[in-house]
Amino acid sequence: MSYSTKKQSTTFMAYVREFVVLALIVFIIRTFGFGLYQVPTGSMEVTMLVGERFFADKLTYLFTKPKPGDVIAMNDPTFDYSDNKAQRLFQEYVWGPSNWTKRVIGVPGDKVRGTIEDGKPVIYVNDKKLDEPYVNKYPIIGVWKVDESHLRGMSEREICENWVWKSYDPSMPYDDPKQPFYRIIVNRIIRGLDGNPIILYPNTPVKNEHMDAQPLAGQREQKAASGNHWDGSDEFYIELGENQYWCMGDNRRGSKDCRVFGPIDRRLIHGRILLRLWSVDSDSAWWFMDLFQHPIDFWSRVRWSRFFERVR
Numbered sequence: 001m002s003y004s005t006k007k008q009s010t011t012f013m014a015y016v017r018e019f020v021v022l023a024l025i026v027f028i029i030r031t032f033g034f035g036l037y038q039v040p041t042g043s044m045e046v047t048m049l050v051g052e053r054f055f056a057d058k059l060t061y062l063f064t065k066p067k068p069g070d071v072i073a074m075n076d077p078t079f080d081y082s083d084n085k086a087q088r089l090f091q092e093y094v095w096g097p098s099n100w101t102k103r104v105i106g107v108p109g110d111k112v113r114g115t116i117e118d119g120k121p122v123i124y125v126n127d128k129k130l131d132e133p134y135v136n137k138y139p140i141i142g143v144w145k146v147d148e149s150h151l152r153g154m155s156e157r158e159i160c161e162n163w164v165w166k167s168y169d170p171s172m173p174y175d176d177p178k179q180p181f182y183r184i185i186v187n188r189i190i191r192g193l194d195g196n197p198i199i200l201y202p203n204t205p206v207k208n209e210h211m212d213a214q215p216l217a218g219q220r221e222q223k224a225a226s227g228n229h230w231d232g233s234d235e236f237y238i239e240l241g242e243n244q245y246w247c248m249g250d251n252r253r254g255s256k257d258c259r260v261f262g263p264i265d266r267r268l269i270h271g272r273i274l275l276r277l278w279s280v281d282s283d284s285a286w287w288f289m290d291l292f293q294h295p296i297d298f299w300s301r302v303r304w305s306r307f308f309e310r311v312r
Helices: 003-032 085-093 156-161 220-225 287-293
Strands: 034-038 052-057 071-075 099-106 111-117 120-125 140-144 163-167 236-239 244-248 269-279
Touching (some): 034 269, 099 111, 099 120
Antiparallel strands (some): 052 269, 071 269, 111 236
C-alpha cells in the first residue's frame, strides 16, 4: 500500500471516528439534556396546537420529579413494550413509541377524583377542587383532512384517520381568516344526518361510549382489587401509588389520556415542555416539505403571535 493510500485511509477513519463521537454526543444531549417536539394531535388545545414545535427540558427530571401542572413529554403508554430490558431501553431511547404531551394532574400519593357537578366535569385532588384555567374553553368541530370525494373507497379505519377535531372561536364564521387557531374549510366540515356540523362543547361531560375505555394490561387487577376506577369518562377515582402519575390533555373533549388507560409510570415521562418555538397551521411532520409544496399559502398559515412563548 502506497503512502498516499495509507494517508487517505487514515484520514477516512479519522472522519468516521469524529462522526461516531459527534453522533454519540448529540444522542446523549437529546436523550438526557433537551428535546424538540412537534404537536401531532389536538389533545392539548389551545395550550398547544397542531403544527407547533416546542423545546423541552429533560435534564431537570433527572434530579427532580414532575410536579402538578407541568406540561410533560412522555412515551406512548399504550405501546407494546418488550419484557427484555435491553430491547425496552432501545424502544424508550432510540426507536419505538411515539411522543405524547399531557399535563400532570396528580403525583404519587395523591387521590384524584373526577366527577360531574351542575352538569360540568370537575376534578378533586386530595379532596380539594382543582382550579384549571388551562382547560380548553372553545368548542371543537369535526373536520375531514381531505375533501369528501377522496374518502370514497377508503376503509373504515382510513376514514377514521382522516377525521380530526379542531378548536374554533364560535364568535366568528368558521372560514373567517381571523379564526385564531386553525383555518377551517367549510366543505370539509363533518355534518350529522340533520345537516348540522358535529361539534363538541366545552364543560360538558365525556361519556365512556365515545372513547376506548380499555385499561392497560396489568392494570386490570389493580382496578378490580381497589376503589380505583376509570372507564374513559369524566367520572373516575385513583389513589396514585409510587411512581404513578395522573395526566390529562387540556382539550378534555378531544384527549385520550389517563381517563382511558389509567395512571402513567414515571419512567415514561422524559421531559417538561417549556417553550413554544414556532407555530404553523400544518399537519405535515416536516414543515419545510409543506413550504416546498405550498410556498405562498404556507406563510398565510404561520401563527406569528405564538412564536417564542413560554408554556404554562
